[in-house]
Amino acid sequence: MNLSIFTKTSILSPTLSSRIILNRSISNSITPTPIISRCYPIPNPPISTNPKTPLFLRPPTFSATLSDLQKWQNWAKTLASSIGSTFTDSDNGPNSENLHRELNWLIEDALENPQFLQNPQFIENPQLQLRAELGDLYELWKQRIEERRPFQYVVGCEHWRDLVLSVEEGVLIPRPETELMVDLVEGVVKEEEDDDDDGLKGGLWVDLGTGSGAIAIGIARVLGGFGRVIVVDLSSVAVRVAEFNVKRYNLQDKISVKQGSWFEPLSGFEGRVAGLVSNPPYIPSGHIGGLQAEVGRHEPRLALDGGEDGMADLLHLCNGAASMLKSGGFFAFETNGEDQCKFLVDHMETVYYGSFYNLKIVKDFAGIERFVTGFRS
Amino acid sequence: MSSIILIRRAYNRSSSSILFRFQSLFIPNSHPQFSTSTVKPQNHASGFDLPSKNVSSSISNERLNFSYRRRLLLFSTQAAVEASTSDGLTVDGIVANQWTILDENESDWKSHASAIAQSICLIKKRLKWKELKVRLELLSFQLEKPDIWDDPVHAGKISREHGTLMGKMKEVNGLEQELLEHIDMIKLAREEDDVDLELESVKALLRMRQSLKEKELEALLAGEHDSCSCFIEVQAGAGGTESMDWAGMVMQMYKMWAQRRGYGVTVVDEMRGEIAGIKRATVRVDGEYAYGYAKAEVGAHRLVRISPFDSAKRRHTSFAAVAVTPILGDGSHHVQISESDLRIERYRSGGAGGQHANVTDSAVRITHIPTGITAACQNERSQHQNKASAMAVLQSRLDQREMVRQAQMNAQYTQSLTDNSWGNQIRSYVLHPYRMVKDLRTNFEVSDPDSVLEGEIDDFILSYLTESMDKENDQV
Numbered sequence A: 001m002n003l004s005i006f007t008k009t010s011i012l013s014p015t016l017s018s019r020i021i022l023n024r025s026i027s028n029s030i031t032p033t034p035i036i037s038r039c040y041p042i043p044n045p046p047i048s049t050n051p052k053t054p055l056f057l058r059p060p061t062f063s064a065t066l067s068d069l070q071k072w073q074n075w076a077k078t079l080a081s082s083i084g085s086t087f088t089d090s091d092n093g094p095n096s097e098n099l100h101r102e103l104n105w106l107i108e109d110a111l112e113n114p115q116f117l118q119n120p121q122f123i124e125n126p127q128l129q130l131r132a133e134l135g136d137l138y139e140l141w142k143q144r145i146e147e148r149r150p151f152q153y154v155v156g157c158e159h160w161r162d163l164v165l166s167v168e169e170g171v172l173i174p175r176p177e178t179e180l181m182v183d184l185v186e187g188v189v190k191e192e193e194d195d196d197d198d199g200l201k202g203g204l205w206v207d208l209g210t211g212s213g214a215i216a217i218g219i220a221r222v223l224g225g226f227g228r229v230i231v232v233d234l235s236s237v238a239v240r241v242a243e244f245n246v247k248r249y250n251l252q253d254k255i256s257v258k259q260g261s262w263f264e265p266l267s268g269f270e271g272r273v274a275g276l277v278s279n280p281p282y283i284p285s286g287h288i289g290g291l292q293a294e295v296g297r298h299e300p301r302l303a304l305d306g307g308e309d310g311m312a313d314l315l316h317l318c319n320g321a322a323s324m325l326k327s328g329g330f331f332a333f334e335t336n337g338e339d340q341c342k343f344l345v346d347h348m349e350t351v352y353y354g355s356f357y358n359l360k361i362v363k364d365f366a367g368i369e370r371f372v373t374g375f376r377s
Numbered sequence B: 001m002s003s004i005i006l007i008r009r010a011y012n013r014s015s016s017s018i019l020f021r022f023q024s025l026f027i028p029n030s031h032p033q034f035s036t037s038t039v040k041p042q043n044h045a046s047g048f049d050l051p052s053k054n055v056s057s058s059i060s061n062e063r064l065n066f067s068y069r070r071r072l073l074l075f076s077t078q079a080a081v082e083a084s085t086s087d088g089l090t091v092d093g094i095v096a097n098q099w100t101i102l103d104e105n106e107s108d109w110k111s112h113a114s115a116i117a118q119s120i121c122l123i124k125k126r127l128k129w130k131e132l133k134v135r136l137e138l139l140s141f142q143l144e145k146p147d148i149w150d151d152p153v154h155a156g157k158i159s160r161e162h163g164t165l166m167g168k169m170k171e172v173n174g175l176e177q178e179l180l181e182h183i184d185m186i187k188l189a190r191e192e193d194d195v196d197l198e199l200e201s202v203k204a205l206l207r208m209r210q211s212l213k214e215k216e217l218e219a220l221l222a223g224e225h226d227s228c229s230c231f232i233e234v235q236a237g238a239g240g241t242e243s244m245d246w247a248g249m250v251m252q253m254y255k256m257w258a259q260r261r262g263y264g265v266t267v268v269d270e271m272r273g274e275i276a277g278i279k280r281a282t283v284r285v286d287g288e289y290a291y292g293y294a295k296a297e298v299g300a301h302r303l304v305r306i307s308p309f310d311s312a313k314r315r316h317t318s319f320a321a322v323a324v325t326p327i328l329g330d331g332s333h334h335v336q337i338s339e340s341d342l343r344i345e346r347y348r349s350g351g352a353g354g355q356h357a358n359v360t361d362s363a364v365r366i367t368h369i370p371t372g373i374t375a376a377c378q379n380e381r382s383q384h385q386n387k388a389s390a391m392a393v394l395q396s397r398l399d400q401r402e403m404v405r406q407a408q409m410n411a412q413y414t415q416s417l418t419d420n421s422w423g424n425q426i427r428s429y430v431l432h433p434y435r436m437v438k439d440l441r442t443n444f445e446v447s448d449p450d451s452v453l454e455g456e457i458d459d460f461i462l463s464y465l466t467e468s469m470d471k472e473n474d475q476v
C-alpha cells in the first residue's frame, strides 16, 4: 500500500521541498502572506522535516471512479461498524457511530466535491478528484481502526473553535475543553474599557506549552488589532506546527513562536506580562499507561505527563505567574480536574498569600472543574 | 414611437388628473438621459421582490423607461388613478370582460391578457391587497415621524416591513402596467399594420402569462418569515423500531425534497434508533422560502404498512411528528437570549476528559432554563461550532414560541397557527393493503407513495398553502 502521500515532496532537496510546502500552504491560507516575515530569533532552528500539509489543503491531483470510491466507502463503513462498542468498553475510545461520522469527515477532507459521493445522481463525470490516492485512503482508514491512530492525525488537522489547525504526530491534538480558555480571556478583555498598553487587551500575552498554537491563535483573534502574543514550547515539532498555523491565520506579526522551557525564553519580561495562559501536561505519570489508545499510543508523552501527581508543571507555572505578571495581569490554567484546581487555588492563597486576587475555578461543559483563573495583585 | 404613445396617453386623461399634469411636463424633455438618470427602477429594497426578469426584451428601452416613470408617478403622488390603456381599459376591466381563456398555444392576445389579468387578481388576493395598502400607509406615516429613529431597532423593523410591502406593491403595479402596455402596443401595431410588432407583443404577453403562474405560487408565501431558511425536526412516535424507521423515512423525504428544490441541507442533531431509523433528528434547510414551504409540513405523519421488523408480518400504524421553525435574520429575532439563562452541557462524554481523552465527538446541548426548551448539535467538527449550531436551533425555537404567543393575542391569526401544532395528524401514508398518500387537511391524495417518500411533496404543500390562504381570506 502506498504510504508516500506524506513524503511526496521529499525526493526534492529539503530546502526546495520546504518552499513547495510553504508555497502550497500559503496559497491555501486565509490571507496570502509573505514567506519570511519573522523578526525574532528562533533558538535551535529546527532542521527537521517540514510540517505536513493537512489533507484538506492538498491539491486534488488524484482521481478515482465513483464506483471505486463507493467500494472504498462501503469497506470503510463495514470496518467502522464492526467495532461496535469494543473500543468504548475497553478504554472509552470511539464507538461505531463516532467512527462513521469521522469517515464522513475524511471524505469531506479528501474529496474535492464531497457532496457528489452522497448524491451521485448529480455527477456528470464519474471520475472524482481526490487529495490523496485511493490506496492511501484505504491505508489511512486501516490505521484509524487497527492502530487506533487519532482521526486528527489521519487527516492532519483538528477543527477547534472556528479554526482549522494543522496537527501531526509529535504535537498534542487540542481538546474541546481547551476552547473555553479563549472564552475566559475574551471575558476579561471585554470587560475592559480602554485598550491602551497598560490594560489587558493592549498588553503582552503569553501561551506556555503552546503545542499547535491553538490557544494563542484564539487569543490573538480575540485581541483583534491590539496586544501581542509570545508562545513557547519545548518540542521542536510543536514549534514548527505552531508557526505553520500562525502563518495560516496571517498572525505572524502578532504572535512570536519561541522554543524553550516554560519561562526561560521570557527573561527580561518579568512583571510586564498582561496575560498568561497555559495548558501544561497534567496527567499523573502513573496514569499514562492506562490512557485511551489514541492518546497513550500516539500523542507525545512530553505533552501529557505532569509528573508523579501531575502537578509539577502547574506549580512551576504558578510560581512563574507571580514573577512574570504585571499588577492586574490575568492568568488561566487548565488542570486535570477538581483536585488539581483546589490544590492550585490553595497553593496560591497560602504560599503566595496576597499575590493574587479574584481566584476562580471554572467548570468545563461536562461539569468538571477544569480551569483556575485569577489576577496578579 | 414612444413619444406618440405618450402624447396619446396624455390626451386620454382628464385634465384634472395629477397624472396628466406630470406627463405633460415630461413630454418636452422625454429624452433617454432624463429617464435613465431620474427614474431608475428602484424597487430592490428587500429580498421579497418577485423578480421582474421576464419583462419583454423586445420592447425598446424607452418604452420601458416610460413605464417605470409612470409607475413611479403613481406612487410618489399616491394617486388613486387606476392604470389603463390608451382607450381606458383597466386590469379589472379585462377581468370583467371575461374573454375566453384559450390554451397557451393559441396565439390570441385577448386570451393571454385575460389569463394574465386573472393571475394578477389572484396574486393581489393572496397578498391581501387592501390590507397591504392600509398597512403600507400606516408604516409610511410612522416612518415620517421625526422621532422614529430614537428607537433604531423598532425603526429598523418598520422600515424593513415598509420596504418589503412597498416592493410587493411595486411589483404588482409593474405587472399591471406591463400588461396594459403590451395591449397598447398591439393596438398600435394594428393601426399601423406593423405585423412584426404585433407578433412580438403577443409573444411578450405569452411569456408574461407563463411567468405569472410561478408568481401566483410565490404570492402564497407572503408571510412575514416565509422567505427564511428553517430547521425541520422529526421525532419518532411511540412504537419502537417500526416508528423510528418511519421517522427516518420522513426525514429522508425532506432531505430529498430540499435537495430537489436546490436547498442546502445540513444535519444538526441526530439520535439514531438502535436497530433502524432515528429517534429524532433536526436538519437545517438553507434557501429562499424554505420556511414558507416547509411550514406546511408541521404535524403528525401516519404510516400504515406491514412492518419489516415484525416477524409475524402484521400491519402496523406508526407516527412521526414534524416541527418546523424559521431562522430569522440577525436583528429580527423575537427573543433576546441572555447567556445567564443558559445551561450548556457536553453530553455523551464520560471519564476524566481533557488531556486524557481524544474525541471527535464534541456534542453540546443547550437548555434555556426559563422555558426548559433545549437544543443539541453533534455534527460539527468543533465544540465551538456545535455550540453555535445548537444556539441557532434554540434561537429559532424560542422565536417560534414567541411568535405563537404573540399570534394568540392577535385573534386573527390564532386559527392558522394553532392548526400547526405538532400533535395534529396531517397526512396518512398507506402502503398496505392499498397504496395511497392522503393529506387530511386538504384531501389531496396521490396513489404513488414511493415518489412522495422520495421527496415529491410540492403538490401537497401547494394545495395546503392555497387552501389555508383561501380560508384566511374568507375569514377577513
Ligand SMILES: C[S@@+](CC[C@H](N)C(=O)[O-])C[C@H]1O[C@@H](n2cnc3c(N)ncnc32)[C@H](O)[C@@H]1O
Pocket (backbone or CB within 6 Å): A171, A172, A173, A174, A175, A178, A208, A209, A210, A211, A212, A213, A214, A215, A232, A233, A234, A235, A238, A260, A261, A262, A278, A279, A280, A281, A282, A302, A303, A304, B355
Ligand atoms: C497539554 S499540551 C498543550 C498544547 C496546547 N497548548 C493545547 O492546549 O492544545 C502541553 C504542551 O506543553 C509542552 N511542554 C512540555 N514541557 C514543556 C516545557 N518544559 N517547556 C515548554 N513547553 C513544554 C508540550 O510540548 C506540549 O506542547
